[in-house]
Structure formats: structure tokens, C-alpha cells
Amino acid sequence: MAEDKRIDRIYTLRFHRIKRTPRTKRAAKAVRYLRRFMQQHMKAERVVIQQEVNEALWRRGIQNPPARLRVRAEKREGDTVVVSLAE
Numbered sequence: 304m305a306e307d308k309r310i311d312r313i314y315t316l317r318f319h320r321i322k323r324t325p326r327t328k329r330a331a332k333a334v335r336y337l338r339r340f341m342q343q344h345m346k347a348e349r350v351v352i353q354q355e356v357n358e359a360l361w362r363r364g365i366q367n368p369p370a371r372l373r374v375r376a377e378k379r380e381g382d383t384v385v386v387s388l389a390e
Contacts, residue, residue, distance in 0.1 A: 310378040313389045316340060317371045326366040333360050333368040337386065345376055347384040355388050 316337060324332045334357065341350045360368050375389040 312376050315373045330361050330365045330368045341384050345378050345384045348382040351385045353387040
């Protein structure tokens with residue numbers, strides 16, 4: 304029988320350092336930070352960010368991303384991490 308090698312974790316990411324970047328690059332920087340964080344902590348090659356997470360980061364525009372965001376990271380076979388909003 305094949306084992307299911309899924310790993311689920313919930314992270315609360317703080318984007319306080321994003322405020323140091325230029326105003327017109329903050330939301331894009333938050334997306335890059337999220338992707339890099341998941342690659343480092345979940346040891347994954349590929350990170351798929353769900354549309355709901357992307358919309359949450361961009362909801363208030365490019366200049367004002369949220370201060371923190373709670374996400375669920377699910378690692379699937381093949382070193383792929385899917386990031387969605389945590390309830």
C-alpha cells in the first residue's frame with residue numbers, strides 16, 4: 304500500500320519588514336517573502352499560492368499589504384507546497 308506523505312502546517316506570517324520597502328513594491332515583496340519562507344521551512348522546490356491568499360495580500364492595494372497573515376501549507380508528493388488561507 305502506498306503511504307500518503309502529506310504534511311500540513313499552519314503558519315502566521317508577519318510582514319512587518321515589508322514596510323521598509325518602497326510603497327509601490329510592498330504587496331509584490333510580500334508575495335516573494337511568502338514563497339521564499341515556504342521554500343525554506345517546508346523544504347520544497349515548488350510553491351503554489353492559492354488565489355485566495357494572493358487576493359488577501361493584494362486586497363488593500365500595492366502600498367498596504369496586511370501586517371500578518373495566517374496560512375496553511377500542505378506539502379504533497381513531488382516537493383510541491385500548496386499555500387491556502389487558514390480558517
